[in-house]
Amino acid sequence: MAAAWCRILVVVVLLMSLLGSTAAVGGAVSRPRPQRRPPKKPKVEPIDVTPPAPDIDIQQMMGTWYLLITASKCPYLIKHGTKVEPTVMTLTASSTSDSTISVSTKTRHNHQCWEIQQVYTMSETPGRMTLKGARPEQNTEIVIGETDYTSYAVLYYQKRGKMTIKLYVRSVGELSEPVLSKFEQLSERQNVGLAYLFSFPTYSHCGDVDRNHVINCVPTC
Template sequence: MAGVWKCMLTLLLLIFVCLWGATEAVGGAKSRPRPKRPPRKKPKVEPLDLTSAQKNIDIQQMTGMWYLLNIASKCSYLINHGTKVEPTVMSLTLPPTSDQSLLVSTKTRHNHQCWEILQKYNLTPTPGRLTLPGSRPELNTDIVIGETDYNSYAILYYQKQGRTTMKLYGRSIDKLEEPLLTKFEQLAEKQALGLAFLFPFPTYSHCGDVDQHHKINCVPMC
């Protein structure tokens, strides 16, 4: 009888070993992981803090009227309505009582009315660099006067929360020479703002009298 039990135990042990081996074989046959796609390389964007302002910028010579001619931006509004932009003009004024700020008036048309947006840029110790304070420090807008000859054109950079917008202004509504337009496009390309993100503005029918005045604490990124 003991021999019979011994045989049965041996048989059960063999069955257990076989089942264990089969389980290991199934578990061990691991499928190869699917190859992961390499992450898309983000276009190399030149940070605004590395963008040099024009040397020896004279903020006094920047005052006066500037017509907005072109914008380079990934602003969703421009992407969806870039063909419906309105003529826009910006006026810069240094207040007589302070040398630490620059008053900015932007006139444009909205809902068939002329609006004037009033802002104040704070000057920084670095010439050519300004700040528009937001409701919180992280909402500040950094502004750089990248290039200007004071008399015909100016290229300004605006950056807020890591997003950069570039604006090309002219002293008159006349079209700028082709080399300047090409330069603006090349500078925009360094910010990953190719031709698809360039939006020319009308150079006619600018606002005269204003229907609405608005004081806002943020610069439109568009």
């Protein structure tokens, strides 16, 4: 009888061993599926905590501004940054609303002058504006970060978590070294170092534009 129980015990042990080895071979049942790592959040200071310059008088911002430097990790600029064209922006108070500003940007494309016409909507906070996209998540938030109204202005543009910083000047003459240094420091705070600063030509700006190329669009950079 004892021998019979021993044989039964051996059979049970063998069956358990076989079942265990089968589970190990077919481990897909018990092995957890690999999880994708969540995408890294962009290292950009949110625009809602980027303060505008104090006591911004938006009326003093009206008029012509020449783009001098853009700080951006925009793929287009990284690839074509040495071929940028002179760009001039004109801000005009809206004749139909106190809460909007008409924005005209002139630049060259394929050796022709283009004009980009946009409307910025002002927020309750002076110095903050929005360029509305087709959907809210496509909006571009804009902050006037630094300006003295008469010589320079630093504008922040944030869209989908990506930041672009632009230095505009009233004239195309030389700008003071302290202002250039300040712009570099502001860019570095947004994790946009010197390698991502792109200078724009200060000559041969567009005057008249080909009317066939007056368009309405939202900038990608």
